[in-house]
Amino acid sequence: MKITVIGTGYVGLVSAVSLSLLGHDVISVGRNRDKIEAINSGGPPFYEPGLTDALRIVLNKKKFSATDDLTTSVLGSEVTLIAVGTPTRNGSIDLSQIETVSRDIGAILKRRDDYHVVVVKSTVIPGTTDTLVRSLLEHYSGKRAGKDFGLCMNPEFLREGKALEDALTPDRIIIGSLDRKGGQTYGRAYRNLDCPVLHTTLRTAEMTKYASNALLSTLISFSNEIARICEKTGDIDAVDVWKGLHLDGRLSPTVHGKRIFPGIVHYIQSGCGYGGSCFPKDTHALSAYAKAMKLETPVLDGVIRINGTQPERVVRMLTDAVGTLRGKKIALLGLTFKPDTDDLRESPSIRVLQQLLKAGARVSCHDPEAYKHGIPEMLTAYRAVYEKNYASALRNADAMVIMTAWREYRRITPQILKRLMKQPVLVDGRRMFDKAVFFKEGCIYKGIGLS
Numbered sequence: 001m002k003i004t005v006i007g008t009g010y011v012g013l014v015s016a017v018s019l020s021l022l023g024h025d026v027i028s029v030g031r032n033r034d035k036i037e038a039i040n041s042g043g044p045p046f047y048e049p050g051l052t053d054a055l056r057i058v059l060n061k062k063k064f065s066a067t068d069d070l071t072t073s074v075l076g077s078e079v080t081l082i083a084v085g086t087p088t089r090n091g092s093i094d095l096s097q098i099e100t101v102s103r104d105i106g107a108i109l110k111r112r113d114d115y116h117v118v119v120v121k122s123t124v125i126p127g128t129t130d131t132l133v134r135s136l137l138e139h140y141s142g143k144r145a146g147k148d149f150g151l152c153m154n155p156e157f158l159r160e161g162k163a164l165e166d167a168l169t170p171d172r173i174i175i176g177s178l179d180r181k182g183g184q185t186y187g188r189a190y191r192n193l194d195c196p197v198l199h200t201t202l203r204t205a206e207m208t209k210y211a212s213n214a215l216l217s218t219l220i221s222f223s224n225e226i227a228r229i230c231e232k233t234g235d236i237d238a239v240d241v242w243k244g245l246h247l248d249g250r251l252s253p254t255v256h257g258k259r260i261f262p263g264i265v266h267y268i269q270s271g272c273g274y275g276g277s278c279f280p281k282d283t284h285a286l287s288a289y290a291k292a293m294k295l296e297t298p299v300l301d302g303v304i305r306i307n308g309t310q311p312e313r314v315v316r317m318l319t320d321a322v323g324t325l326r327g328k329k330i331a332l333l334g335l336t337f338k339p340d341t342d343d344l345r346e347s348p349s350i351r352v353l354q355q356l357l358k359a360g361a362r363v364s365c366h367d368p369e370a371y372k373h374g375i376p377e378m379l380t381a382y383r384a385v386y387e388k389n390y391a392s393a394l395r396n397a398d399a400m401v402i403m404t405a406w407r408e409y410r411r412i413t414p415q416i417l418k419r420l421m422k423q424p425v426l427v428d429g430r431r432m433f434d435k436a437v438f439f440k441e442g443c444i445y446k447g448i449g450l451s
Contacts, residue, residue, distance in 0.1 A: 001025070001189055004077040006101055007122070008035055008066060010163070010277065010343075011156050012083035013044060015121060017051065018167035020058035022192055027073040028066040039066040047342040047369045050164045074108045074116075079186055081154075082133075083121040086281075092292075093125055093285040095132060102133045106140025109149055117150035117182045123282060125210070125289045126203040129153045130178060150182020153202045155209035160276060161340030173197045176205025213282040214300060219267040220274045221306040227270035227449030228313070238270040238449025239431050270449035272403060272429035273310035275337030275346040280307070310448075311351040314401060314429045315359070317446040321425050322399050326360030329422075331397040333390055334404025334430075335367035342369040348429070349403040357383055366393040368406050391420060399425035405432045414441035 001024045005016040008030035016028040030036050035045050042056040058064035067073060074080050082105075084097040098120075105118055118137060120129045129152075134145045145151045153176035158166045173190050175197065177183030183199050190197065200208075223242070230236040245268060246252050252261045274280070287300045315325075322328055337347035344350060356363050363384040371386060387393040390409065394400060400417065402409060410432060417424035417438075424443040426433065431447050438445040 001079060002077040003027070003189065004029060004070075004073040004080045005083055005121075006070065006081065006105075007083035007085070008032070008039060008045070009083070009085060010046060010048070010160070011121060011158065012081075013039070013046075013055075014048065014051065014158055014163045014167055015081060015083055015156065017054050017058055017064060018164060019189060020061075020064040021054060021168060022189070024063070024189060026058075026064050027077065028064065029068065029070050029073050030066060031068055033068060036066045036068055047340075048163050049161060049340050054164055070104055071108050074105060075112065077116075079117045079119060079189065080105060081119045081121045083156075086122050086124055086285075088281040088284045091284050092288040093281075095124065095128060098122060098124060098128065098133065099136065102136035103140050106137040109137065109141035109143060112149075115149060115181070115185075117152060117185050119152040119154050119186055121154055121156055123155065123209050123213075123278070124153075124206055125285055126206040129176070129202040129206060134178070146179035146182070150185055151178040151202070152176060152182050152186045153205040154186065155205055157209075157212060160343055161338060169193075170195050174200065174205045174208050176200050176202040178202060210282055210286045213278055214286055214303070216264075216267050217274055217279045217283050217307070218299065218303050219264070220269075220271070220279075221303040223268050223270045224273065224310050224448070225302075225306055230270075230449045231451050234451040236449075236451055237435070239447075241449075242269055270431060271310075272314050272352070272448060273307045273348040275348050276341075276343055277345045280346040311348045312355065313448065314348075314352050314403070314427060315355045317448075318356075318399055318401060318427045319359075321427065321444050321446050322423075324360075325356060327362070328398040329362045329364060329396060330356055331390075331393040331400040331421075332356070332363050332365045332384075333367075333393060333400060333402050333409055334406055335365060335370045336404050339404055339406045340369075344370060347403075352401065352403060352429075353382060353384060364393040364397065366390045367404065368408060391416070394420040397421045398423060399427060401427045401429060402432060403429045405430040414438050414443050417443055 003019055003024050003026045005012050006029045008028055016026045020026045042059055044051050044055055082101055084101055087094050120133055134151055138145055143149055155174055172195055175183050175187055227238040230238040246265045251265055252259055283300055283304050287297045290297045335349045336343055364387055365384050366387050426445050428447040435445045
């Protein structure tokens, strides 16, 4: 198939490259010419494992290209995917980019005589595709959705750090469609994949995405609420609680005599909270959407509240360990919201950084990937120092705070702390270390969910 993907951000570019790898001819459409030039030269504008190699493969095969020419792209393709941003503004979803691109596509469809399928890939609240997008497409094209052109909604389920894996070996594909022909036509894009395909309504597809992200966010905040109870009770470690819970056969069944731990149990772990481009904005957007319909969302509101206050607990643990933070050097390791990404959006690390500086601490930061995308300049604005390796960040520090579970940080030992730091104090915001190892060597160890 010939496919146009509008949007060169995370979802747009990963979707475009993965569809190219599946054998389709794909054009990625953006507005920033510098970014487009970089993409066409094999350089994605963000870090995602495997994406650079994949991009270069499809470029070399001439199955993929990037452009700012929307008109030619839509006129020359069978399907157009909308994969633009839907950020949260003042607690509600901002659909301005969806509106703009829907108008543009509608005006181009006016020039087509054949059947074309428009697919919303962006995360949008239920009703957006069959009201806002549909009305704009019909108004500017002078054509009728479901008759003259197809309209679908195809939510993405991409995990940052594993996005290509998720795109090429998905566990499910959801296609909501206004008309049967549109859904069947677009379904051909995934004909080479071996996974369940659910054909459903536009609104069901939209809601499935929100339900998925809301559930995973809820599991994380539930884990952190239990961790708070563990911290107050004493003689409990939430890590051991979760080990026991994960052994529940309904969560981790035994198959052919072997215990299987599905991916969802990894969300039932205590830490410093969720971040990134999806969970924060989608939980807020879903809550605001429900309230606009006069519905209360006490569970979602609790999830959001717990997550919003979790970084404060990290700072409190640090204060308990070293006393006043004024004038103290704190090594903050990990700035991205999770490993294997350079994404800082809604990262708990940034909120901890802000609180440390407000308390008068001197902060020395490190992250393996974030520095490649303008982090030193950002940290200068925050009055923090960026170090290019974690050893430099640790040198003469009064305490170390782990905020992102990067693999290279697992090499940090008590001996390294005692050699480099003024005092070996570790606040583990991700519970990635064995506390007994650090206790044995005389280090001060504080961790989420540990009394």
